[in-house]
Amino acid sequence: MNARPTINDVARAAGVSKGAVSFALNNRPGLATETRERILATARELGWTPNSRARALSVSRALAVGLVMARPPETLRADPFFPSFIAGLESVLSESGYALLLQVVPEHDHEHASYRRLADEGRVDGVFVTDLHVDDTRPALLAEIGLPAVVIGPGLGEAFWPAVGVDDVPGITDAVEHLVGLGHTRIAHVAGPSAMVHGRSRRNAWSAALRAAGLPEGPCIEADFSAEAGAAATRELLDLNERPSAIVYANDLMAMAGLSVATSLGVDVPGDLSLTGYDDTELAAYVQPPLTTVSTDVLGWGRAAATRLLELIDQRPATPLTLDPPRLVVRGSTGPA
Amino acid sequence: MNARPTINDVARAAGVSKGAVSFALNNRPGLATETRERILATARELGWTPNSRARALSVSRALAVGLVMARPPETLRADPFFPSFIAGLESVLSESGYALLLQVVPEHDHEHASYRRLADEGRVDGVFVTDLHVDDTRPALLAEIGLPAVVIGPGLGEAFWPAVGVDDVPGITDAVEHLVGLGHTRIAHVAGPSAMVHGRSRRNAWSAALRAAGLPEGPCIEADFSAEAGAAATRELLDLNERPSAIVYANDLMAMAGLSVATSLGVDVPGDLSLTGYDDTELAAYVQPPLTTVSTDVLGWGRAAATRLLELIDQRPATPLTLDPPRLVVRGSTGPA
DNA sequence: CCGGTCTACTAAACCGGTTTAGGTGTTTCC
């Protein structure tokens, strides 16, 4: 039944020692070419595959890396980020024989325990850290544990911490400039939580772009990336005495919810109000009017993050990684002021 | 640095043999209470944690299970299913000390190789199978390999294959009955791929519900669960000489895209046309009008699937699992005919 | 006082690989 051949079986069949087989399989020097080939042939014949459990033990490596998602499932639910990101990670990891271990913890608090456990049990050789908070304590924890980690987030200098910079500044800047070009002067922002790095950085980018255009900072409402909060924020903005003529949202979900609110209040988009999102969700192109938004190369981030983490684990020097910059996709939700 | 204490260290510190420590930690009989407690105290003192690599090797178990997602990242992107499902899996797995291993393969073809590799390398003790196709060959493959597996999908008898039945019939039935109750007689369906089990089963449910109501089968267009296809299908339906007065979509994404198409064509929803979705995506409640849809307990499926798989792996008898049935959520997108 | 049973533990094998320390037999070099 479970008679998967071991390295011992191969050794016996090839008439050599266990060690010789290991040498041959990892093509290390010290074997006659003829012997090496005989061993490899035997291994192939027997259908031998390495047992990663045994290997992991003997090389003191887990041959796996971890991704901890610390959010309530509800927030996770609509996130367009993870599936693509994971696909990107996987494309690199699987080629190096690494597996991806996933953990979901309901609350931020549990996350520390989660990382510690992964490390203590020797389940992973490194981890990815996403959704970085301002003053996040995880980097310190991971440094203390000595677990290689790559942070995925905007605007972190490589010097500060091994990170894959997912720079969202240019995307937001482009969106604001696009709106400015259309003649808008009152440009509002519906932000993500200011406690989160990517919430804050998008807000700062919006603010900086307005300043650069010589415009006053429009109203800004802090939300939490959810549809509900996006809808509420939009209602609030439309209730203002001096309505904004354009709103830059920190993600598509809030933008699409906002679009519905505007429509239901009889506000014409883009006639009376222009909207932009962020993420370029699949649905964004199919709402009415189609959403102008920022498309990002999440798959590419995944690949980059995985590449960097493997380099870190193997203590190789970091190779330069090129990430496609975010790209503004202009659709129907933005128009002249 | 990496001086995590091993069972040997504990043994030495407690002045006993390695085996005794193992006995104590797995509280097996054959140790004096006093000795056992001394060992446990020492282990606690030293901060010992089990090395799951070593354990995995010696018990010939991976202590991990796998989930293979075989879809192009684009399709994966907008899927509301996976994040919640994974959260459900994790809540059960982590309690049993199992890890979840994720694989993403770009095409369906690679999936077989993927499962085989996971099994051959001894990385997992079992797997979950989702997105079942009609005439899917994976169950046969997994049976051949001898890898425990749980299929997640609608309408599969437990007898046929260890499965967690995610029955979508009642949800679709409720939707159709709701529309019938509102006086609709021409009820169309925008289906998922008929090659996929959950595409087909939802279509059959729609068809059966109409028959039960004594209504003729309305037009049905096969799509692929994507926003683009949903929009196209809707356009096609609205172009018919005899327009349907209601459309039942196989998922929310297509329904929301369809809603936008209807709106842009000047068709009033729900005045001229009623629409229902499936999934109860976060955004569904925030489009205009809010989408009537079917809410499902994806988290619960995850928990159930994980529970069943662990039972299978441990060769324990299957406990009965209660799954919350899908629930129709009536919102603004449906109204009197 | 001796053989048998029971308790409480130890020693050692084992899981399936990797890696290091030898150990042959042949070649090389002075």
Place this chain on the structure above:
DNA sequence: GGAAACACCTAAACCGGTTTAGTAGACCGG
């Protein structure tokens, strides 16, 4: 011609647990 160098391979230790076989000592009955 003998020692050193080398190529090629084996034996055995090791990773950190689990598990089995075995043993020392206490206890018991006759």
